[in-house]
Amino acid sequence: MSGPRTLYDKIWDDHVAHQSEDGTCLLYIDRHLVHEVTSPQAFEGLRMAGRPVRAPEKTIAVPDHNVPTTAGRDTHIDNEESRIQVEALDKNARDFGIHYYPVSDVRQGIVHIVGPEQGWTLPGMTVVCGDSHTATHGAFGSLAHGIGTSEVEHVLATQTLIQKKSKNMKVEITGHLRPGVTGKDITLSVIGVTGTAGGTGYVIEYCGQAIRDLSMEGRMTVCNMAIEGGARAGLIAPDEKTFAYVMGRPHAPKGAAWEAALAYWKTLFTDEGAHFDKVITLRGEDIAPVVTWGTSPEDVLPITGTVPSPSDFSGGKVEAVQRALDYMGLTAGQKLTDIQIDTVFIGSCTNGRIEDLRAAAAVLKGKKKKDGLRAMVVPGSGLVRAQAEEEGLAQIFIDAGFEWRLAGCSMCLAMNPDQLSPGERCAATSNRNFEGRQGRGGRTHLLSPAMAAAAAITGHLTDIRDLL
Amino acid sequence: MEKFTKLTGIAAPMPLVNIDTDMIIPKQFLKTIARTGLGKNLFDEMRYTQEGQEIPDFILNQPAYRASEIIVAGDNFGCGSSREHAPWALLDFGIRCVISTSFADIFYNNCFKNGILPVVLPKEAVDVLMADAQKGANARISVDLENQTVTSSDGQSFGFDVDAFKKHCLMNGLDDIGLSLEKVAAIDSFESRAKTLRPWV
Numbered sequence: 238m239s240g241p242r243t244l245y246d247k248i249w250d251d252h253v254a255h256q257s258e259d260g261t262c263l264l265y266i267d268r269h270l271v272h273e274v275t276s277p278q279a280f281e282g283l284r285m286a287g288r289p290v291r292a293p294e295k296t297i298a299v300p301d302h303n304v305p306t307t308a309g310r311d312t313h314i315d316n317e318e319s320r321i322q323v324e325a326l327d328k329n330a331r332d333f334g335i336h337y338y339p340v341s342d343v344r345q346g347i348v349h350i351v352g353p354e355q356g357w358t359l360p361g362m363t364v365v366c367g368d369s370h371t372a373t374h375g376a377f378g379s380l381a382h383g384i385g386t387s388e389v390e391h392v393l394a395t396q397t398l399i400q401k402k403s404k405n406m407k408v409e410i411t412g413h414l415r416p417g418v419t420g421k422d423i424t425l426s427v428i429g430v431t432g433t434a435g436g437t438g439y440v441i442e443y444c445g446q447a448i449r450d451l452s453m454e455g456r457m458t459v460c461n462m463a464i465e466g467g468a469r470a471g472l473i474a475p476d477e478k479t480f481a482y483v484m485g486r487p488h489a490p491k492g493a494a495w496e497a498a499l500a501y502w503k504t505l506f507t508d509e510g511a512h513f514d515k516v517i518t519l520r521g522e523d524i525a526p527v528v529t530w531g532t533s534p535e536d537v538l539p540i541t542g543t544v545p546s547p548s549d550f551s552g553g554k555v556e557a558v559q560r561a562l563d564y565m566g567l568t569a570g571q572k573l574t575d576i577q578i579d580t581v582f583i584g585s586c587t588n589g590r591i592e593d594l595r596a597a598a599a600v601l602k603g604k605k606k607k608d609g610l611r612a613m614v615v616p617g618s619g620l621v622r623a624q625a626e627e628e629g630l631a632q633i634f635i636d637a638g639f640e641w642r643l644a645g646c647s648m649c650l651a652m653n654p655d656q657l658s659p660g661e662r663c664a665a666t667s668n669r670n671f672e673g674r675q676g677r678g679g680r681t682h683l684l685s686p687a688m689a690a691a692a693a694i695t696g697h698l699t700d701i702r703d704l705l
Numbered sequence: 706m707e708k709f710t711k712l713t714g715i716a717a718p719m720p721l722v723n724i725d726t727d728m729i730i731p732k733q734f735l736k737t738i739a740r741t742g743l744g745k746n747l748f749d750e751m752r753y754t755q756e757g758q759e760i761p762d763f764i765l766n767q768p769a770y771r772a773s774e775i776i777v778a779g780d781n782f783g784c785g786s787s788r789e790h791a792p793w794a795l796l797d798f799g800i801r802c803v804i805s806t807s808f809a810d811i812f813y814n815n816c817f818k819n820g821i822l823p824v825v826l827p828k829e830a831v832d833v834l835m836a837d838a839q840k841g842a843n844a845r846i847s848v849d850l851e852n853q854t855v856t857s858s859d860g861q862s863f864g865f866d867v868d869a870f871k872k873h874c875l876m877n878g879l880d881d882i883g884l885s886l887e888k889v890a891a892i893d894s895f896e897s898r899a900k901t902l903r904p905w906v
Contacts, residue, residue, distance in 0.1 A: 251902075254895035255888045261870045263885060265895050267906050275788065277738035286882070291892075295906075303736065318736035325738055362906065369787040369811060383811055385789035386740075387818035395885045397892055401868065433723055434781040434807050467784065469810050490905035498905045533723050553722035553779045560721065650786075652732045659755065671727040671785060673750045 241508035243405045244474050245440045248380040248505070252363045254397055263397040267362035267379075270348045271298040271335070271389070273326040274652070275367030279390035280329040289333070291396040296335040297357055300326050301347045303652035304340055306615050306642035311341040319653065333393075346618025346644040349373040349586040353457065354618055356486025360475035360502040365392055370586045370668065372463040376456035377483070378475035378505045380440070383464060403469045404514040406439040407507075410447035412521040417701040419596070420455030421588060421666070421685035423447065423519075424462040425527045429537040430517060436468030439515065442507060443473050447521035453482040454592035461587045462668055465534040474506040526701050528573055529670045529683040531561035536670070540688070540700045544571040564672055565680050566660065573698050576682070580663040581612040581693040582675070583639075583686055585649035588666035589617025591624050593686040597666075598630040600690035600704060606638040607696035613640040613655070615647040637693070651676045664692040707820040708878035712801055713847040714774030717764045718838035724778055725785035726812060730794040743790055744797030765798070769841040775848065777831065777838045778805040783812025783823075792819045802848050804855060806831050817871045820878065822848065824855055830863040837861075850876055 242250070255263040269292075276298070283290070290296055303319040304310055314320040323340070330337035338345045344355065349370055352358040364374045364381035367389040374381035384398065392398055408427055428435075441463050448456065456473050463471025480499060483489045490498045525539035536558075538545070546569035547558040562569065567576070583589075583597050594616065606612045614634045616622035622644055625631050631641050648655040649667035657663055657679025666689050670681040682698060691699040734746045752763045759766045765773060776782075776795075782805040783791060792815045795803070803816070804824045816823045826834070837844050837857040844858035850872060856862045874881055885892075899906065 255891035257870070259869050261868075263888060263892065265892070265899065274735050278740050278789075281738070282882075288882070316736075322736055322738060359905070361903070367787060367789075369785065383787040385787055385792075385811060385815035385818060387789060387815065391882050391885065394882045395889075395892060396896075397885060399870075399881060399885065433784050434809070437781070437807060437810055465785075467781070467809060494905045498903075501903060533725075535723075553720060556720065557722045557779075650732050652735060669725075669727070669785060671725045673731050674727050677731070677750055677755065 241511040243507045243511045243513065244378060244442055244472055244505055245380065245405055246511070248361055248363065249402055251361065260401055262400050264363060264400045265397055266365050266392050267295060268352070268357050268364045269296045269392050270352055270364065270366035270371070271296060272302055272348050272366070272368060273300040273322040274302040275386050276329065276389055277322060277325045278386050279393055280333065282390040283393055288394045290335060290393045293334040295396065296393065297352065298326055298330045298335055299338040299345055299348050299351050300340055302646045302650065304645045305653050306645045306647050306655060308643070310643065343619040343623060346621065347586045347589060347646055349461070350589060350617035350621065353377065354486070354620055356483060356489035359483060359489065359498070360479060361505050365398060369464040370461050372471045373457050373461040373586055375460035375463065375471040376453060376473050377479055378472060380470055380472065382470040403440045404438055405512065406436065406441045406468065406515040406517070407513040408441050408443050409445040409516070409518045410443070410521050411445045411518060412447060413450065414447050414521045414524060417526050417687065417705055418524050419685040419687065420451050420458035422524050422527050424459045425529065425534065425537045425683065426519060426524050427517065428462065428466045428534050429527070430519065431466045433465060433533055433535045434467045436463065436466035439468050441466070441468045441471045443471060448473060449476065452592055453478055454590040457590065458587055462534065465668060475502050526685065526688055528688065528698055530565065530567060530573060531558065532564055532670055532672050533561070534668070534670060534683065536561060538573060540573055540698060542573050544569055544573065546570070574700060576698045577662070577696060578664045578682070578692055578698065579610060579661045580657065581606070581610065581689050582648045582663055582665040582667065583613070583689050584615030584617065584647055585667035586617065587668040588686050589615065589621065591621050593666065594621065594625045594630050597686040597690040598633040600687050600701070601637040601693070602633050604637055604694050606693040610693060610696055612638060612693045613642055613648070615642040616644050618644045648675050650674065664689045664698065706818070706878045706880065709801060709820055709822050709850055709875045711849050712774060713845050715770060715772055715842050716775035716777050716834065716838035716846040717770045717773040718835050719764060719776055719778045720835055722779035723781045723784055726783055726788050726791040727785055729783070729791040730788065735788060735790050740793050741797055743794035744799070747794040747798045772799065774799055775802045775804065775846055776800055777834045778803055780806045782808050784809040787811045789815045792816050792821050796821055804831060804834055817875055820875065822850055822875060824848065824865045826855065826863055826865055833857060833861055
């Protein structure tokens, strides 16, 4: 391909194993991450067809979605169906010879936190997983997206995916973020602009000074929610921060291989003049700490706002907003900071990394959660948990009245025992506020870890800037 | 996979926008290790009370729509989680076609792997079909994949686009792993090239 190329174009071009006349490609997959919920049927399919896993050395499995986050889970899981799924993953990992981190391993955690942490995720790679939040890995400049179980089976059998190329979208965040504003606020604000279908058919490249200024953890938060904007993937060009994060990780290249990799990684950027099909620009200074009020991630407003009215919208959204207000138990015109909460959940592949726990602990230090409120921290991995204990963060959470849990997806999707009851209202650092997402009838407000910590102290949604 | 060629059936209108895969099949039903049996829990929390009683107003509980084979849906159907349990549940219930102005990417792909045809049409066409679906069981919508048309009960016909390869697989019920493995030589040669160019991978 000649002419200037985008980062996406470059990674795509380097992974086309076969192209048909109609443009349908077999895209080669460098890393395949696997968890217990979306893989059993895929392994069963392989067995029935007598097919092996083509590249077990590029396949990494870890149970995360429905593992309990309380002590004793390495010897027994009460819920029979969850136990069967975890046991099936144990067996499939063993039978097919793939890398595996069982719940008894300190490295176990949410698949999208374990991948980068162990150095499996590297710039310029193609990464897939039977989970929509695979977009997270795009923070390294790797093309990463979620797939269905049939595609999981396809990748296991062929190490490729049948794909047609997406369009290129650029999301630029210029300037600098103001105090109290985080990667979570960026990614939610972008969805507020594009809507949840705005990215459909696109791969997004996030760029601009405010993105460059983010840590790797912050960049992962931004890319993680690219899927919530409908995009196939989100990407950020690798830079010195990326290389520094990757260096020394267990599965990162070493020595001469590192030097060769680095030389290649430094070519991974969008060329001057490359074409984007769509461009969105936000000023970093204009982004405020935000929360969601409804049941779609696009239902987002600055914390200083008020609950909107269905009449503020048009088309199919009018009915959806009325339904959302009924479900959420909110009234149009209500101040967002007047919304009282019952529960605080800090964790998930969106905000379960060390920096997220540091941000929440900084707000909570020396303070207590409001009486009667339920609050929990679920670190994204066993290693994040260990590091937080070493840094004294765990003690801050415990002293503030939070439950300090073991690693997993937990209340983000409530497949394990961590669930909301009907009507229970939660300030959550996770990624989806859909009806029933955190438990039937549960009400979710998405926000940043610092905002979640602030809400835990006051008992209502709170502008973090008031506590700075 | 079951072939999809032509279908004439009852269409359930679901005008709500952003129907996500958590709504289509809530998380508690993802603990299965099978692909079948999810139809009874399709749209579970919209369809049943907490106690498991049917909610009479819900569209698929209404007598006219209990045997629906098509859903005409609001914008951005199937957004959210990648769970293929969503198309498995639709299929197990008997839905073979969903019509909307837009679909989320992963859900759209998952449908084709399971013999379900997702049809994207402009808003004006979806509005006509939505109104037609609202007429009840006597208003049957026809979908013809070969000719790429959807026809309302009163004969209004709309053409739709579909990727040629996806259409071919769906019309013939093909297993695409088998098709891809026919190109194993290309995969082998890519792997050996990549090993030289990017040995650290």
